[in-house]
Structure formats: structure tokens, C-alpha cells
Amino acid sequence: MALILAIETSCDDTSAAVVNTDYQVLSNVVSSQEKTHSQYGGIVPELASRMHYEAIDTITHRALEQAQVKLDDIDAVAVTSCPGLVGSLLVGVNFAKGLAWSAGKPLIAVHHIEGHLLAPLIEHRLNFPFLSCVISGGHTSIYRANGFGDYQQLSRTIDDAAGEAFDKVSKMMGFSYPGGPVIDKLAQQGEVGIKFTTPRIKNNPMDFSFSGIKTAVLTYLRNHPDVNFADVAASFQETVAKYIVYRAAELCRQNGVSLLAFSGGVSANSALRRIASQLQTQGITTCFSSLPYCTDNAAMIGIAAIYRYKKADFAQHLNINASASTAL
Ligand code: KG4
Ligand code: ZN
Numbered sequence: 001m002a003l004i005l006a007i008e009t010s011c012d013d014t015s016a017a018v019v020n021t022d023y024q025v026l027s028n029v030v031s032s033q034e035k036t037h038s039q040y041g042g043i044v045p046e047l048a049s050r051m052h053y054e055a056i057d058t059i060t061h062r063a064l065e066q067a068q069v070k071l072d073d074i075d076a077v078a079v080t081s082c083p084g085l086v087g088s089l090l091v092g093v094n095f096a097k098g099l100a101w102s103a104g105k106p107l108i109a110v111h112h113i114e115g116h117l118l119a120p121l122i123e124h125r126l127n128f129p130f131l132s133c134v135i136s137g138g139h140t141s142i143y144r145a146n147g148f149g150d151y152q153q154l155s156r157t158i159d160d161a162a163g164e165a166f167d168k169v170s171k172m173m174g175f176s177y178p179g180g181p182v183i184d185k186l187a188q189q190g191e192v193g194i195k196f197t198t199p200r201i202k203n204n205p206m207d208f209s210f211s212g213i214k215t216a217v218l219t220y221l222r223n224h225p226d227v228n229f230a231d232v233a234a235s236f237q238e239t240v241a242k243y244i245v246y247r248a249a250e251l252c253r254q255n256g257v258s259l260l261a262f263s264g265g266v267s268a269n270s271a272l273r274r275i276a277s278q279l280q281t282q283g284i285t286t287c288f289s290s291l292p293y294c295t296d297n298a299a300m301i302g303i304a305a306i307y308r309y310k311k312a313d314f315a316q317h318l319n320i321n322a323s324a325s326t327a328l
Contacts, residue, residue, distance in 0.1 A: 003074050004018070008112070010088060012048050016029050017297065021306050028292065028293075049088050056095045107315045108313070108314060114304045116136065118304045129146050131252055135162045135272075136296075140157040157209065162208070163178070184271075186230050188230075192238045193231060197216070199212055208247070213240065260276070260286050
């Protein structure tokens with residue numbers, strides 16, 4: 001059994017993990033920059049790269065320590081090379097390159113979305129094919145996963161990502177970044193009663209659009225200055241959760257697939273989990289990761305690197321580059 005050291009710095013979490021090729025996570029250390037960025041109401045890319053640069057060395061040492069292994073014991077280094085904030089990605093990519101090259105270890109470049117897509121394998125045994133709903137601050141897509149490295153995009157957002165909509169709605173009500181957990185908590189005290197609608201996209205009716213609902217919330221807040229924010233949070237959250245879950249269920253039916261996995265930060269949402277759990281009655285089995293594996297983490301990058309390690313699909317150390325490109 002081989003050991004993989006994984007590095008993830010695509011957005012605002014500096015993370016390092018050690019996994020083995022039996023899909024076990026030996027350590028998964030995450031240093032969040034949330035407090036810093038929340039002062040600005042969103043991620044400041046320049047600050048994000050600087051903070052990754054300051055943290056990466058310590059976080060990697062901690063991941064090795066917690067796994068009780070030394071760099072020498074590691075068989076390969078995996079790193080997120082795309083997509084994300086390029087300045088942030090560059091820190092992880094260059095750190096991993098230098099580390100792998102100097103220690104004489106092979107390097108594996110991993111697509112961040114593939115990490116999210118395969119994250120459920122950390123805690124569940126999933127058989128292909130399954131549909132994977134990747135819902136985060138940067139992405140909202142549904143893929144049909146036919147096998148390792150074989151993913152077909154069935155749906156995507158044509159504008160904002162789901163997490164972005166949560167973040168923006170939270171900001172409209174004067175709350176901090178990231179907005180998803182704030183809205184989720186606030187919604188527990190509210191009533192679902194305000195009607196917000198979600199669109200069907202003409203060209204591909206399975207695609208998502210979140211910009212309309214965001215504007216609808218803004219208009220509602222302007223027209224109802226005395227509204228209870230908890231009711232807005234509950235109604236917005238319920239609408240988005242149903243939009244995502246019902247669309248994913250429809251795609252399961254269209255594709256004859258009965259297994260549906262959710263990943264990415266928004267899959268932590270309690271309304272989404274509640275609504276998805278009701279799909280069991282329609283013959284659809286849903287699969288969620290525990291919270292540390294929903295949001296950005298290096299363990300999922302290590303897990304996504306395993307099949308490439310087994311195929312010796314390694315990157316040329318000096319050739320790999322960071323890229324913002326989202327195509328999987
Ligand atoms: O996967 P992630 O950590 O980073 C990206 O790759 O984007 O996702 C972060 C996003 C943020 O937009 C955050 O507001 C959202 O996930 N999020 C949530 C919840 N927890 C995090 N959205 C809704 N409900 C939550 N409980
Ligand atoms: Zn992510």
C-alpha cells in the first residue's frame with residue numbers, strides 16, 4: 001500500500017493531507033483564511049496567496065506529523081493544479097513541485113472538481129456509475145461519473161455558483177462571509193413563506209441559474225425593510241435546495257442512475273440534506289460526506305490522485321502549471 005501527500009490551495013483554505021491507496025485518510029489539516037476575508041466581505045485574491053505562502057510549510061509538516069510518517073515514507077505528492085484563483089494555486093503547485101523534485105517523488109496534478117467529485121469515496125463505498133452534484137462557492141455542476149477519470153457534465157450553472165448565491169444573499173442582509181453557514185443557521189429560526197422562483201434555462205433545461213433568485217431577494221429586501229431576515233433566509237434556502245435536489249433527481253431518472261452523491265461546501269446545507277433524504281422513496285440513494293470533506297480539503301485531492309498513482313500517470317515536475325480553467 002502506497003502513501004500520497006496531497007496539497008490543496010485553490011481558494012482560501014491551505015490544506016495538506018496524507019492518504020493511502022486503500023482510500024484511508026491518515027491526516028487532513030486545513031488552515032482557513034475565513035476570518036481575514038470576512039473583514040472584506042469576500043475573498044481578496046492577493047491576501048489569499050500571501051496567506052497560503054505563509055502557512056503551507058507548517059500545514060504540510062503538521063499533516064505528516066499527524067499521519068505519523070516522514071517525507072521519506074511518502075510515495076507520491078499530489079497537488080491541485082486547477083481550477084481556482086491562479087495566485088493561490090501557484091503557491092501549492094510550486095511548493096509541491098519543489099518538494100517532490102527535491103525528495104525524488106513523483107508528482108500528480110489533480111483537478112479540484114475531480115477532488116470534490118470523488119470525496120464521497122473517503123467515507124463510502126460507491127459503485128460506478130453515479131451522479132455527482134458538485135455545489136461549492138465556485139462551481140455548480142452535475143456529472144455522471146462512469147469510472148475513474150470518466151466524467152460527463154450533465155448540468156452546470158450559466159451564471160453564479162450556488163455557494164456564491166448564499167454568500168451574496170448573506171452580504172445583502174449585512175452578514176459575514178462565507179454566507180452559507182450563516183444563512184443555514186438563521187434559517188432554523190425562520191418560516192418558509194416568501195415565494196422566490198428559479199428559472200428553467202431555454203437552451204439546456206437542466207442547467208442552473210442563480211442570478212435571478214439573488215436579484216429577487218434583493219428586490220424583496222428593498223420592498224420590505226421590516227422583514228424578518230430569518231424568514232428570508234429560510235425561504236431562499238428552501239428554494240435553492242429544492243432547485244438543486246429536484247434537478248439532480250430528474251437527471252438520475254433520465255440517466256437510469258439510482259446513486260446520487262453530493263459534494264462541495266453547499267452540500268453541508270441542512271435543508272438540502274433534508275430534501276435529498278426524501279429521494280429514497282423515489283428509489284434514489286443519496287450520499288453525503290461529513291462536513292470536513294464537503295468544504296475544500298486536501299484529503300479529497302489525495303483520494304482523486306490514487307487511480308492516477310496506480311496507473312503511474314505522473315506529471316513532469318517542471319512542466320505542470322496552475323490554471324483557472326474549469327473544464328474537467
Ligand atoms: O467547497 P468550498 O469550501 O469551496 C469552493 O470550492 O468554493 O465551498 C465554499 C462555499 C461557500 O460559498 C459557502 O458559503 C458555502 O460553500 N457553504 C454553504 C454551507 N457551508 C458552506 N452553503 C450553504 N449551506 C451551508 N451550510
Ligand atoms: Zn472546492
